[in-house]
Amino acid sequence: MCSSYIDRLSYAxxxxxxxxxxxxxxxxxxxxxxxYQEANRPQLHFTPRAHWMNDPNGLVYLNGRYxxxxxxxxxxxxxxxxxWGHAISKDLIHWQQQPIALYPDRLGYIFSGSAVYxxxxxxxxxxxxxPPMIAIFTHHDPRKEKAGKTDVETQSIAYSLDEGKTxxxxxxxxxxxxxxxxxxxxxxxxxxxxxxxWVMVVAASDRVRLYTSKNLTAWTEISQFGLGRGSHASxxxxxxxxxxxxxxxxKWVLTVSEGNGGPNKGSGIQYFVGDFDxxxxxxxxxxxxxxxxxxxxYAGNSWNNTAGRRxxxxxxxxxxxxxxxxxxxxxxxxxxxxxxxxxxxxxxxxLCQQPIxxxxxxxxxxxxxGKISGMQAGMVSLQYEDNxxxxxxxxxxxxxxxxxxxxxSSAAGDSLKLxxxxxxNGYYIDRQGAGNMDFAHGMGxxxxxxxxxxxxxxxxxLVDRNCIEVFADRGLSVMTALFFPKTPFxxxxxxxxxxxxxxxxxxxxxxxxxxIWANSK
Ligand code: FRU
Numbered sequence: 001m002c003s004s005y006i007d008r009l010s011y012a013x014x015x016x017x018x019x020x021x022x023x024x025x026x027x028x029x030x031x032x033x034x035x036y037q038e039a040n041r042p043q044l045h046f047t048p049r050a051h052w053m054n055d056p057n058g059l060v061y062l063n064g065r066y067x068x069x070x071x072x073x074x075x076x077x078x079x080x081x082x083x084w085g086h087a088i089s090k091d092l093i094h095w096q097q098q099p100i101a102l103y104p105d106r107l108g109y110i111f112s113g114s115a116v117y118x119x120x121x122x123x124x125x126x127x128x129x130x131p132p133m134i135a136i137f138t139h140h141d142p143r144k145e146k147a148g149k150t151d152v153e154t155q156s157i158a159y160s161l162d163e164g165k166t167x168x169x170x171x172x173x174x175x176x177x178x179x180x181x182x183x184x185x186x187x188x189x190x191x192x193x194x195x196x197x198w199v200m201v202v203a204a205s206d207r208v209r210l211y212t213s214k215n216l217t218a219w220t221e222i223s224q225f226g227l228g229r230g231s232h233a234s235x236x237x238x239x240x241x242x243x244x245x246x247x248x249x250x251k252w253v254l255t256v257s258e259g260n261g262g263p264n265k266g267s268g269i270q271y272f273v274g275d276f277d278x279x280x281x282x283x284x285x286x287x288x289x290x291x292x293x294x295x296x297x298y299a300g301n302s303w304n305n306t307a308g309r310r311x312x313x314x315x316x317x318x319x320x321x322x323x324x325x326x327x328x329x330x331x332x333x334x335x336x337x338x339x340x341x342x343x344x345x346x347x348x349x350x351l352c353q354q355p356i357x358x359x360x361x362x363x364x365x366x367x368x369x370g371k372i373s374g375m376q377a378g379m380v381s382l383q384y385e386d387n388x389x390x391x392x393x394x395x396x397x398x399x400x401x402x403x404x405x406x407x408x409s410s411a412a413g414d415s416l417k418l419x420x421x422x423x424x425n426g427y428y429i430d431r432q433g434a435g436n437m438d439f440a441h442g443m444g445x446x447x448x449x450x451x452x453x454x455x456x457x458x459x460x461x462l463v464d465r466n467c468i469e470v471f472a473d474r475g476l477s478v479m480t481a482l483f484f485p486k487t488p489f490x491x492x493x494x495x496x497x498x499x500x501x502x503x504x505x506x507x508x509x510x511x512x513x514x515x516i517w518a519n520s521k
Contacts, residue, residue, distance in 0.1 A: 004378065036517040040484055042464040043515040044362070044390040046334040049097055052077050053332030054322065055186075055238060055299035056313045057084055058101075058115035058135050061306045064094050068163050068313070069101055069135070070334075071112060071198060073320050077331040081142070084135070086164060092311065092337040094516050101167050102135065102158055105424055107174065108144075111153070112186040112238055113137030115307050116198070116216070121217040125159040125170065132159040134216055135167065135444035136200065138185035139174055151178035153158035153185045155202065157216060169521065176219050181205050182237040185275040190214070190242070190304055195278045201254070203236045208256065210241075218291065225254065230270050233261025238299040241281065242310055244342040246349055249342045251342055252276040254283070254352060255291055257299050259319045263290045264447045267298045273342070273349040291351060293449035294429070295320075295440075295465040296467065297335055310340040311356060316467060316480060324439040326484045335480055336462060336469055343476070350452060352475035355462060355499055362513040363392065369509035372496045374398065381493040382510055388488045390513040391463040395494070395506065397456035402502035407493045408463065410435075412486040418461070419471060422502070425451050427459075427472055434483035448462075449477040457506060462513075463489070 002237045035049055047053070051074050058069030067090045084102035102110045122332065126132030134143045135158045140310040144152045154174035158167045158366065178184055189200040192212075200211040200219065207226035209217040238257040243250050255271045269291040274283025280436025291297070300314025317325060325331065338353040360363030368382030384391075395404065403421035417430040429447040431437060451457070453473050460471040465488055468478040494508045 003443075004090075008058065040326065040466045041330075042333050042390075042466060043388065043517070044462065044464045044513060045198050045336065045467065046087065046095055047311075048072065048330050048332065050329050052079055052120065053085060053315075053330070053334075054079065055112045055315050056301055056334055057112050057137070059301055059303040059313065060115040060117060060133065061303050062117050062133065062163055064068070064090060065163070066090070067301060068095070068334075069073045069115065072100065074100060076263060077327045077329065082111055082140070083139070084110050086429070088164070092356055093185070093358055093362065098165070101160075101164065102137070102169075103168060103287070107154070107156060108141035108152075111138035111140045112299065113155075113188075114188045114301065114304065116189050116191065118159075118216060122214060123157075123159065124218075126161050130161050132161055133262060134159050134189075136175075136187045136189045136216070140185070148494040150180060150182050154178050155184075155187050155200070155219075157260065158231070169512050170217065172217060173219050175202075176202075176211065177348060179204070179209075179221075185236075186238045188238075188240050188301060192278055197278070199278070201239045201241045201242070201281075203239050203256065205235050206232055208236065208239045208254065210279075213280075213455055217264065225272075225281045225283075225434075227258070229255075230272060231258055231261045231268075231281070234259040235373070238301060240301050241276065242302055243276070244270065244310055244340060244351075246342040246344050247299075252281060253340075253350055254281055255343065262295065262318070263293045263449075264295050266295055266318040266444050268292075269297060269300055269314070271351050273351070289351070292353070292478035293427075294447055294470070294481045295443055297480040298322075298481045300335070302340065312338045312353065313341055314480075316482060318443070321439045321444060325482060326436050333467070338475075341475070343474070345453065350476055353478055354471050354475040359392075359462075359513075362390075362516070364389070364512045364514045367391075367512055369507065370494065371505055371507040372494065374503040375503040379493060379495045379496045380508055381491065382508075383491050384510070384512065385490070387490050389464055389515065390465075391461075391492070392511045392513055393459075393461040393463065393492065394509050395457065396461040397458065397504045397506050399456060399504045400502055401451065401454065401457050402496065402504045402506065404457070404494060404496050404506050406461075406508075407495070408489040409493070410485050410487045410489045414485040414489070416468065416483055416485075416489065418468065420472075422456050424448075427470065427477055428480050429468065429470070429479055430483055431483045435485035437483065447479060447481055449479050452476040454488070
């Protein structure tokens, strides 16, 4: 009787099993589908599947894949003991999440840093047949921090022999001891081909320090830059140093992030244009230049190993409120990957940036456009139905730069304004009415970017569910800003005020873009 009971039970379970599995799989797929579909989840910008993310780290291209590591705390939507999260992409648009790459250890949390491909196995940590990928990062020791010590931060390395899938920390860590500076972090390492050596630029409080190495394990300090140069409202972080061509000459650009003193309050990224001879970076620049003028681009860096193209990505937030932006299951997003260029205007060099060209492939359909003729004030209004799809908008003017305003609005009554004010010769964003903006108290009402050339305005604008990126005048004036509308915007209106001196026509074209996540359409 007993055995027949068991038989019957197992028969019943067998019968139910497919149904149960189907139910479980269905729930899993549904849960997956909901991820990346949540309200305010960007559809064009990288976000972690869940939990806290800050700076992009370890940007390196290898064998057809762009690697993106990032500051990650996998247990909460707030900053915590730092790990390196990891994602890869073939086109810098669609991303595949990977397992966590680096975990905190006895030397501390894994703070920001970079990654290189050690093609010639200079480190000896791989082999000729399997050259290693090397991550160079800051170890931040929370016990020393708590004890009020100075030598809290040191530089360490880890290596991977399977293109970033699995990692081992180097046994001789740290590779650079603390030189007696409390804030000593965020090493960016690159190969300096003319002298067959590695160079590191690392933030050290009120300056950057440069080191060099033949093997990535033994480092020698070679120079410093920054004391008394540019903005020093708070400590410097996340430096980068790279060459860019401007016409026939090659200049070097140093970028550094600063937690305070940014162009529109809060944090920002400044840059210096100069020369680098393998030992010292020198710059004649006397003014303070900002990589962009929006409040929400910080701790950005560029990819290594991209054959001459300088591709950049930043953390889209401001240190004034990074931990307070509205969030549910994840917090933190990155800018659109951008291509840097250097332009010489009246004897001065300017850093320009545009979204990488591959984004044009994301265009799904044109939703309309319109033109306001040169002679009058006027308005073009577009309603779009596919709520939540990212938008690309271009604005062009014909003969002269003239004032205009773009207003995005939603059914729930939220609105975001972007415009050009000719009297002030500046672009602005007004996000005060753009939904839940409580977190941004203390920031100014208007976000301003100076117009750098006198040419007619020409703008390339990306609008995602909770952010806008504005690239004006070939990327000379750039602004990135977050906002949190109650429902997605579904209307855009271009208006031109009475401006009798300015007879220029203004046109607008608007396109819906595809969503980048595999499980969204
Ligand atoms: C910049 C930063 C870096 C540091 C990291 C810690 O946002 O403060 O200087 O390495 O974040 O998460």
